[in-house]
Amino acid sequence: GQSLEQPSEVTAVEGAIVQINCTYQTSGFYGLSWYQQHDGGAPTFLSYNALDGLEETGRFSSFLSRSDSYGYLLLQELQMKDSASYFCAVRDNASGGSYIPTFGRGTSLIVHP
């Protein structure tokens, strides 16, 4: 079956750097996505990694190691508005060609002034 593990909560101060880890178990792995969701809001797509390595988009970077079944989201120069839930989602072929992403339970990021 599929499983994803990510910390339930991470706290940091404004201006700092924070890393949110995600480990997964699945078959037919295609890629790992990250989404941000503010309270009461819609999940917003942040990044997608299909190959090993680091993808950088502004203050956010995402990393993937397929051999370790591991990825992380790195947020730099934290701002108060970054306080939100962050979900990793595995896109795989576990259901015979579904390509449907399976979401983790999310990490609540709390940024303090």
Added chain:
Amino acid sequence: DAGVTQSPTHLIKTRGQQVTLRCSPKSGHDTVSWYQQALGQGPQFIFQYYEEEERQRGNFPDRFSGHQFPNYSSELNVNALLLGDSALYLCASSFGGGASRGKTQYFGPGTRLLVL
């Protein structure tokens, strides 16, 4: 360029009733997926529609059904509502079937359903 829209925003129903939720995908998108998100959990995949057909289904009972219209909009129907169906129902749109499905999805604001 309109993003994904959903209606209604909030809904209160009683056990045993039926509900219909609606979704209009982002302009240019032809694939719609529905998710259920319970409080404190990640979105759980219900099903996906592409070319007016259900292409993939998650682990949800037959009480959950859907439809996609020629203009790519979609409906989610839930019959015989249970208390446990209370959740945020999210619609996500993307472009293209096949291997591109689920790669980059744009979510709507959701419909918050409360079953009493």
